[in-house]
Amino acid sequence: xxxxxxxxxxxxxxxxxxxxxxxxxxxxxxxxxxxxxxxxxxxxxxxxxxxxxxxxxxxxxxxxxxxxxxxxxxxxxxxxxxxxxxxxxxxxxxxxxxxxxxxxxxxxxxxxxxxxxxxxxxxxxxxxxxxxxxxxxxxxxxxxxxxxxxxxxxxxxxxxxxx
Amino acid sequence: xxxxxxxxxxxxxxxxxxxxxxxxxxxxxxxxxxxxxxxxxxxxxxxxxxxxxxxxxxxxxxxxxxxxxxxxxxxxxxxxxxxxxxxxxxxxxxxxxxxxxxxxxxxxxxxxxxxxxxxxxxxxxxxxxxxxxxxxxxxxxxxxxxxxxxxxxxxxxxxxxxxxxxxxxxxxxxxxxxxxxxxxxxxxxxxxxxxxxxxxxxxxxxxxxxxxxxxxxxxxxxxxxxxxxxxxxxxxxxxxxxxxxxxxxxxxxxxxxxxxxxxxxxxxxxxxxxxxxxxxxxxxxxxxxxxxxxxxxxxxxxxxxxxxxxxxxxxxxxxxxxxxxxxxxxxxxxxxxxxxxxxxxxxxxxxxxxxxxxxxxxxxxxxxxxxxxxxxxxxxxxxxxxxxxxxxxxxxxxxxxxxxxxxxxxxxxxxxxxxxxxxxxxxxxxxxxxxxxxxxxxxxxxxxxxxxxxxxxxxxxxxxxxxxxxxxxxxxxxxxxxxxxxxxxxxxxxxxxxxxxxxxxxxxxxxxxxxxxxxxxxxxxxxxxxxxxxxxxxxxxxxxxxxxxxxxxxxxxxxxxxxxxxxxxxxxxxxxxxxxxxxxxxxxxxxxxxxxxxxxxxxxxxxxxxxxxxxxxxxxxxxxxxxxxxxxxxxxxxxxxxxxxxxxxxxxxxxxxxxxxxxxxxxxxxxxxxxxxxxxxxxxxxxxxxxxxxxxxxxxxxxxxxxxxxxxxxxxxxxxxxxxxxxxxxxxxxxxxxxxxxxxxxxxxxxxxxxxxxxxxxxxxxxxxxxxxxxxxxxxxxxxxxxxxxxxx
Numbered sequence: 001x002x003x004x005x006x007x008x009x010x011x012x013x014x015x016x017x018x019x020x021x022x023x024x025x026x027x028x029x030x031x032x033x034x035x036x037x038x039x040x041x042x043x044x045x046x047x048x049x050x051x052x053x054x055x056x057x058x059x060x061x062x063x064x065x066x067x068x069x070x071x072x073x074x075x076x077x078x079x080x081x082x083x084x085x086x087x088x089x090x091x092x093x094x095x096x097x098x099x100x101x102x103x104x105x106x107x108x109x110x111x112x113x114x115x116x117x118x119x120x121x122x123x124x125x126x127x128x129x130x131x132x133x134x135x136x137x138x139x140x141x142x143x144x145x146x147x148x149x150x151x152x153x154x155x156x157x158x159x160x161x162x163x
Numbered sequence: 164x165x166x167x168x169x170x171x172x173x174x175x176x177x178x179x180x181x182x183x184x185x186x187x188x189x190x191x192x193x194x195x196x197x198x199x200x201x202x203x204x205x206x207x208x209x210x211x212x213x214x215x216x217x218x219x220x221x222x223x224x225x226x227x228x229x230x231x232x233x234x235x236x237x238x239x240x241x242x243x244x245x246x247x248x249x250x251x252x253x254x255x256x257x258x259x260x261x262x263x264x265x266x267x268x269x270x271x272x273x274x275x276x277x278x279x280x281x282x283x284x285x286x287x288x289x290x291x292x293x294x295x296x297x298x299x300x301x302x303x304x305x306x307x308x309x310x311x312x313x314x315x316x317x318x319x320x321x322x323x324x325x326x327x328x329x330x331x332x333x334x335x336x337x338x339x340x341x342x343x344x345x346x347x348x349x350x351x352x353x354x355x356x357x358x359x360x361x362x363x364x365x366x367x368x369x370x371x372x373x374x375x376x377x378x379x380x381x382x383x384x385x386x387x388x389x390x391x392x393x394x395x396x397x398x399x400x401x402x403x404x405x406x407x408x409x410x411x412x413x414x415x416x417x418x419x420x421x422x423x424x425x426x427x428x429x430x431x432x433x434x435x436x437x438x439x440x441x442x443x444x445x446x447x448x449x450x451x452x453x454x455x456x457x458x459x460x461x462x463x464x465x466x467x468x469x470x471x472x473x474x475x476x477x478x479x480x481x482x483x484x485x486x487x488x489x490x491x492x493x494x495x496x497x498x499x500x501x502x503x504x505x506x507x508x509x510x511x512x513x514x515x516x517x518x519x520x521x522x523x524x525x526x527x528x529x530x531x532x533x534x535x536x537x538x539x540x541x542x543x544x545x546x547x548x549x550x551x552x553x554x555x556x557x558x559x560x561x562x563x564x565x566x567x568x569x570x571x572x573x574x575x576x577x578x579x580x581x582x583x584x585x586x587x588x589x590x591x592x593x594x595x596x597x598x599x600x601x602x603x604x605x606x607x608x609x610x611x612x613x614x615x616x617x618x619x620x621x622x623x624x625x626x627x628x629x630x631x632x633x634x635x636x637x638x639x640x641x642x643x644x645x646x647x648x649x650x651x652x653x654x655x656x657x658x659x660x661x662x663x664x665x666x667x668x669x670x671x672x673x674x675x676x677x678x679x680x681x682x683x684x685x686x687x688x689x690x691x692x693x694x695x696x697x698x699x700x701x702x703x704x705x706x707x708x709x710x711x712x713x714x715x716x717x718x719x720x721x722x723x724x725x726x727x728x729x730x731x732x733x734x735x736x737x738x739x740x741x742x743x744x745x746x747x748x749x750x751x752x753x754x755x756x757x758x759x760x761x762x763x764x765x766x767x768x769x770x771x772x773x774x775x776x777x778x779x780x781x782x783x784x785x786x787x788x789x790x791x792x793x794x795x796x797x798x799x800x801x802x803x804x805x806x807x808x809x810x811x812x813x814x815x816x817x818x819x820x821x822x823x824x825x826x827x828x829x830x831x832x833x834x835x836x837x838x839x840x841x842x843x844x845x846x847x848x849x850x851x852x853x854x855x856x857x858x859x860x861x862x863x864x865x866x867x868x869x870x871x872x873x874x875x876x877x878x879x880x881x882x883x884x885x886x887x888x889x890x891x892x893x894x895x896x897x898x899x900x901x902x903x904x905x906x907x908x909x910x911x912x913x914x915x916x917x918x919x920x921x922x923x924x925x926x927x928x929x930x931x932x933x934x935x936x937x938x939x940x941x942x943x944x945x946x947x948x949x950x951x952x953x954x955x956x
Binding site: 037038039041044045047050076080081092094100101102103104105106109127128129131134139140143145163 | 181
């Protein structure tokens with residue numbers, strides 16, 4: 001199988017791997033780079049589970065080709081925690097039970113992260129709208145909404161304290 | 164065990180022990196397992212719903228560069244199945260395929276693409292047989308048979324029981340009502356696709372990592388089919404990315420991964436595609452139901468007669484249990500003095516049905532709770548008051564000999580009625596808006612194991628390290644419900660340490676004592692009781708050593724926050740670690756085991772293996788909704804749900820289960836359904852199989868009711884499945900309040916609503932099942948053991 005060289009900046013690190021040309025970003029992240037935190041639920045762009053951020057925007061990695069992402073920053077769930085400290089969204093998801101089986105969680109976290117970058121004080125309706133492309137079968141979404149709201153309040157307080 | 168209330172850990176909304184790993188993305192699910200030299204396998208599946216296999220030729224596939232091994236059915240000729248009475252599956256079909264998606268052959272290759280490519284080179288000759296696609300089909304066409312077993316034709320199992328003189332009960336009634344309902348099949352749709360890695364070592368032993376809820380049963384199936392001693396097989400259930408019952412059967416792909424590893428001497432991974440997950444199925448049975456109830460004018464039930472007809476799909480799976488469950492739990496909520504149940508399950512050429520959250524009971528509960536609203540309407544009774552006044556008393560033994568212990572149903576109903584304002588709202592919300600109510604019950608674990616044995620259902624082993632760390636070993640499987648955390652909370656509470664001091668090792672048949680698995684809502688109650696026993700046993704020498712050191716009676720000791728102290732003089736204290744060092748110095752290495760087996764059921768009839776439980780949980784739900792008369796679209800505006808959980812070991816986790824159940828119930832009642840056309844699953848994808856998104860999920864007010872049941876650890880009952888049950892009929896009842904029409908089938912889609920409003924909706928029909936001759940079950944007489952007599956009608 002023909003392989004090509006793929007250069008990606010993933011979670012702040014320059015990575016270079018050889019991968020079959022038709023491999024999706026999902027496959028390259030999970031298989032060639034060992035970043036198994038990114039999950040898959042359908043591999044057809046239907047469930048949102050495999051969402052990562054490319055250039056800060058949510059992308060379904062099962063539908064993206066790595067060549068499309070070259071030169072842009074890719075963020076996976078492994079890139080959310082900094083220096084061993086969980087991101088406020090991760091902390092809130094853990095505390096409130098927003099991750100039951102945890103399989104859809106990486107996708108939800110990354111979409112929520114992008115939402116908060118653009119809208120630091122979203123309403124419940126805006127949170128629901130932003131997360132509408134991600135399916136979760138465990139939680140009924142309610143604890144996920146609450147966790148995003150808890151993270152919003154903590155990040156707002158932290159930002160206020162920093163000013 | 165419900166005597167204490169001064170807990171450190173129990174009842175507190177603590178973080179799950181595995182929460183950090185879940186949010187960090189470091190949890191290792193089955194498809195995340197990567198081993199050196201690992202191969203990738205794919206399975207060829209039948210394109211026909213029903214066909215004889217004339218030949219399978221894998222030679223062209225085997226010759227493809229990159230292919231390492233192939234596998235066909237005759238290499239795994241031994242049948243298996245979850246129930247001993249229906250060992251009707253093969254890892255790869257032997258001589259017949261029974262549904263589109265039935266696996267036929269497999270290939271292991273250096274990579275997944277090559278394996279997939281090789282499948283196209285497998286030549287299979289089929290002789291196509293006419294498919295059986297519905298209960299009506301199965302009854303009308305007894306031949307060709309899908310399986311060569313069962314009472315006759317394509318009937319898999321049929322039952323009929325009389326509990327009391329039902330004819331007399333109907334004769335005494337002032338009012339008799341009959342209704343027919345249909346519940347369409349739907350599927351679990353766990354976010355994680357099933358995956359398995361088999362690894363056969365040079366030591367001649369095989370290890371399987373799998374997304375399974377029941378590693379113990381997979382272990383047994385592997386030993387049988389691979390013809391290996393159990394002691395040479397290790398099954399590790401990875402944390403499941405959602406189960407809901409869909410990962411409770413042993414599956415062909417698990418066996419195939421092991422066998423291909425044995426053939427190649429290399430690890431082999433199989434990850435199913437989403438389409439294949441739809442074919443694995445084992446989801447909600449489509450069930451047609453007929454219910455007839457006799458009542459006095461005041462609403463007192465004199466008799467009930469219930470019939471079910473289940474479309475089982477292509478294999479037995481849990482189906483015999485599912486069938487019994489469609490008749491078992493009608494009696495454990497409200498007073499039903501005489502009861503008759505007739506049921507039948509047929510085989511059809513569709514993916515096999517099995518247990519989905521609520522296993523066989525959401526369908527009859529839906530029918531019963533809608534039927535209750537209907538007869539209350541007939542008699543001019545208030546449906547809320549009827550339910551509250553007719554709930555069973557604690558300790559009741561029902562007509563079908565189910566033993567009710569504590570029952571919080573009345574309190575659940577009262578609380579949702581009060582919180583929702585049901586009494587003021589019903590009939591008064593205005594055009595297109597309505598409110599509905601329902602109650603329900605579920606088991607806290609099945610009273611009997613899947614295969615007959617007298618051993619514990621759950622075992623826990625505890626090892627205490629001299630540094631104060633505690634390891635808890637248990638065969639239970641965390642599928643997201645938090646069963647690992649429950650073990651940690653209970654052991655931490657008993658030893659007076661923190662959950663974070665505990666390492667939980669679960670679901671590994673080499674390392675952990677058997678737990679039967681994450682099904683039947685059994686885990687908190689059964690592993691919890693086993694953990695309590697183990698913890699109290701391992702605590703004894705630690706407390707005795709501490710008592711001697713502190714010179715106080717051992718029963719005066721208290722423990723918490725990693726300390727042990729004298730209740731009469733809290734200044735006299737040791738750290739947990741100090742006490743452990745003293746104890747280990749005195750008695751040697753510290754460890755203990757505990758186990759749990761449910762109490763023997765009082766029921767004495769054949770078939771009473773399904774329904775008994777250590778204790779029932781209870782739920783009640785009120786739903787307020789808006790329905791659009793033009794489009795038929797139903798929007799649920801708000802849900803109130805109360806659940807009798809016995810005691811919340813962790814209310815945060817209980818609420819998560821309750822909310823998740825509400826969500827899944829709403830999906831089932833409004834949109835989720837399996838659709839087939841000429842043997843093909845029409846919508847085997849997450850886009851077309853509609854499930855609720857964030858935009859459909861209404862606000863939910865959850866109320867936890869605690870009854871402190873003596874059977875449960877600290878009084879706890881189940882909470883993972885029961886709260887789904889009342890949601891579905893509550894929506895149907897609310898829709899009647901909103902529009903004045905009844906849709907007597909699930910899902911209630913906009914097309915059906917519009918048809919009903921236009922007078923075009925015909926309602927479901929009961930298939931013409933000829934039920935078997937009735938077994939009249941004599942009432943229990945505690946003094947003399949009852950015997951079952953067959954009566955011919």
